Amino acid sequence: MRNSTKILVGFMVLALGLVVASSIALSSIEPTLNVNIQTDGSSTTVSSYTWWGMVPPEMDREMAQYAAGAINEPSSSLESIEAGVKSIANKYNYTQVDITLKSQFGEDQLPLIAVVKGNSMVPTLYDGQSITVLKTADIKEGDIVVSFHPTYDLIVKRVSIIEEDRVYLISDNKEVEVTYTATSVITRTPLNTWVPRGDIIGVVKSY
Numbered sequence: 001m002r003n004s005t006k007i008l009v010g011f012m013v014l015a016l017g018l019v020v021a022s023s024i025a026l027s028s029i030e031p032t033l034n035v036n037i038q039t040d041g042s043s044t045t046v047s048s049y050t051w052w053g054m055v056p057p058e059m060d061r062e063m064a065q066y067a068a069g070a071i072n073e074p075s076s077s078l079e080s081i082e083a084g085v086k087s088i089a090n091k092y093n094y095t096q097v098d099i100t101l102k103s104q105f106g107e108d109q110l111p112l113i114a115v116v117k118g119n120s121m122v123p124t125l126y127d128g129q130s131i132t133v134l135k136t137a138d139i140k141e142g143d144i145v146v147s148f149h150p151t152y153d154l155i156v157k158r159v160s161i162i163e164e165d166r167v168y169l170i171s172d173n174k175e176v177e178v179t180y181t182a183t184s185v186i187t188r189t190p191l192n193t194w195v196p197r198g199d200i201i202g203v204v205k206s207y
Helices: 002-028 057-071 078-091
Strands: 032-039 044-049 096-103 111-115 130-135 144-149 153-162 166-170 177-180 185-188 193-196 200-206
Touching (some): 032 078, 044 057, 057 078, 078 096
Parallel strands (some): 032 096
Antiparallel strands (some): 111 130, 144 200, 153 166, 177 185
């Protein structure tokens, strides 16, 4: 009987030890925060969840506000947006973060909405016209692209020549505007220019 009691007590102690060990192991597992970003460039929504309970709604709102602004920045990238979202999650003590971004172009594809300024791409694009850009470095001759420019900030042009480290962009509008004054003749031609390949923001997909 004493042996049976000892064995029973031994099993109870072992079972208790396993429960404690399991509790410690579970408490040491860090929950993964899953963040889903849905955007078309004009509107952006963010939802997040974890299998370990509710997430703070104010965190989702902060992420959505950040993502909407960042997506509209010409210089933003998937990597920079993910870093910004993770930084917000860290403020709420989430360090394991899995981010999925989806747009009308697919998963991990960033759109950019822009407005044409000027007439250099007439008759294809007109002043004030809205365009949707897919941010990508994958371009080919004939594509209409948006690029950074040292003088004009952003330009929209057609790809004419692609070299290893630079791209030649041309205007669709070939019209030369000549203005005569009392003392001079002013000639204006649409911009054609070389830009570094790294300055290409993306390809115009709809207009």
